[in-house]
């Protein structure tokens with residue numbers, strides 16, 4: 318456990334140009350504090366001390382605004398920047414050298430049991446506010462844009478943006494048409510349109526019956 322402490326601090330310097338001194342990182346970086354609390358809670362959870370592990374995780378959440386379930390497995394050199402609002406679910410697995418920004422949820426859809434949270438590969442960046450929901454994998458070296466909602470597997474070396482998230486770049490090459498930012502997919506509007514169409518159809522059937 319203690320071998321990680323040094324690399325957790327050095328990871329901040331690699332990822333955050335604003336970090337000035339080790340003292341500052343150790344005492345003021347909530348992402349680092351949440352990871353340290355998890356490094357205590359996770360072994361307790363694995364030994365069956367579920368309630369104590371949960372208490373540590375919840376105290377950490379109160380102090381940092383970051384909720385990491387003690388069952389989640391996290392790799393080396395995870396960097397959680399700013400952190401507030403981050404939620405990492407029980408069956409989530411995170412590889413090495415991952416960067417997570419504030420407001421990210423690595424959660425379930427509510428439909429699955431057992432393994433229901435994502436598996437994040439190595440060297441993945443998950444932008445602020447992104448939601449990654451379900452028990453699929455996000456491949457190594459992929460990036461998820463801010464505020465994306467990802468519901469499906471992401472291959473390696475991809476960039477995913479939008480809601481629902483779709484791959485716009487793979488191995489450095491653009492995928493599909495250029496993204497039209499005035500026409501981002503909006504599933505709520507699409508649902509209302511489908512309902513309107515159905516109501517119109519029912520109305521005309523009623524008119525015919527009269």
Ligand SMILES: CC(C)(COP(=O)(O)OP(=O)(O)OC[C@H]1O[C@@H](n2cnc3c(N)ncnc32)[C@H](O)[C@@H]1OP(=O)(O)O)[C@@H](O)C(=O)NCCC(=O)NCCS
Pocket residue numbers: 399418442443444445460461462463464465475476477478479485486491495496497
């Ligand atoms: C996705 C991201 C990692 C960039 O990855 P990239 O592989 O370099 O992708 P690009 O910048 O080439 O963008 C690819 C396309 O997606 C679009 N795009 C990028 N991020 C987007 C987002 N969050 N939402 C919607 N579209 C986005 C780009 O405009 C571009 O569209 P185009 O091809 O039509 O021009 C970056 O945009 C991002 O969101 N980073 C997170 C940073 C963050 O959360 N910072 C918080 C600091 S406090």
